[in-house]
Amino acid sequence: MESLNALIQGMGLMHLGIGQAIMLLVSLLLLWLAIAKKFEPLLLLPIGFGGLLSNIPEAGLALTALESLLAHHDAGQLAVIAAKLNCTPDVHAIKEALALALPSVQGQMEDLAVDMGYSAGVLAIFYKVAIGSGIAPLVIFMGVGAMTDFGPLLANPRTLLLGAAAQFGIFATVLGALTLNYFGLISFTLPQAAAIGIIGGADGPTAIYLSGKLAPELLGAIAVAAYSYMALVPLIQPPIMKALTTEKERKIRMVQLRTVSKREKILFPAVLLLLVALLLPDAAPLLGMFCFGNLMRESGVVERLSDTVQNGLINIVTIFLGLSVGAKLVADKFLQPQTLGILLLGVVAFGIGTAAGVLMAKLLNLCSKNKINPLIGSAGVSAVPMAARVSNKVGLESDAQNFLLMHAMGPNVAGVIGSAIAAGVMLKYVLAM
DSSP states (O other): OHHHHHHHHTSGGGGOOHHHHHHHHHHHHHHHHHHTSOSSHHHHHHHHHHHHHHTSTTTOTTOOHHHHHHHHTOHHHHHHHHHHHTSOSSHHHHHHHHHHSOHHHHHHHHHHHHHTTOOOOHHHHHHIIIIITSHHHHHHHHHHHHTOOOHHHHHOTTHHHHHHHHTHHHHHHHHHHHHHHHTTSSOOOHHHHHHHHGGGGTOHHHHHHHHHHHOGGGHHHHHHHHHHHHHTHHHHHHHHHHHHSOHHHHTOOOOOOOOOOHHHHHHHHHHHHHHHHHHOGGGHHHHHHHHHHHHHHHHSSOHHHHHHIIIIIHHHHHHHHHHHHHTTOOHHHHSSHHHHHHHHHHHHHHHHHHHHHHHHHHHHHTTOSSOOOGGGGGGGSOOTTHHHHHHHHHHHHHOTTOOOHHHHHHHHHHHHHHHHHHHHHHHHHHHTO
16 A cells, blocks of 8 residues: 555656646647647757656756755755855755855855765756757857858848848847836846847847856747747738838839859858957857858858758757757746746837838938838848748739849848847847946
């Protein structure tokens, strides 16, 4: 009878909390969106499955060694940790002390937990290697660079301004998050506001990279919001584009793009990296990997490496990146008022970025002989190539012979560059405060 009772008590169901049950449903929803609706399936599927794994009661797959110790509630072990942190020996006080402690002290407590016999779960290890180190988003950026053609941007350099304008959504969202905090509606620190703002760039790897550096506690919500809204670009952007343009503007036919030479394509990533990195070194990791991937593509001398980065390598890293993000979909971190704020601010960021790109195109038309179709301004958000396809689709609705796809790829690629630079600005000035 005692054995049967022990077996029953050892079941995960007996320890399933309301928060874990809700997060299991959220994870299943992400899987449904990925499989049934095909919303960014390459990321939402592993993120959703990682969420399932991280919320299985008693499994501890997403817990570090120290978190496992705290979850175990052993009074003697808690007393040892509390003595090191000079706080009372209860879990809540220890967590508060750890949040205020220096990274070196946090590392010492983690080592102490390992010495006491605890070990990190597999998802926690994935997170430490893939996101904690910053490696996974950088490798994905390398792959994106290897798949990117700068030709449309080089053929029409003015579109760089459209990509830059679309980044206004990032900084407007930072101000929005700080405003919510100022009025006491939802509490956000400056690093958290900066991490949330990058959602407006519609760049998943950049959002994960920046939130991992500035606000790892919000990484799960930020990543889910970023990739969900990227999938919803065809629904979010068209109403804004149509509201800000006239029928005549949507019918503007742009001059055919010139042919870009091989030499230009080879020189551009190197020149871009040097210009930006020498002025803003904090943007060098993201932009450096992006430019390196593109140089491998355009040089034509390392086709094997370029093919590996575009296919095998980026696919492998995407798996671990998704599972690592899923490790942050735990109830005590995700089920917070901040998550609702992130979701609301995320859609506002997309809207502002889209509007800013369209309005910048209209502004350029006031002083330009060769008119720009304002619809391509919406492609300044760096959801590649989805935003460019949306620009093309809305344009075809007004003129069935007006193909804007290649024109829209210019600001679309510029948006990727812009989001990486914006992330560098956030890292430089937010971490310095």
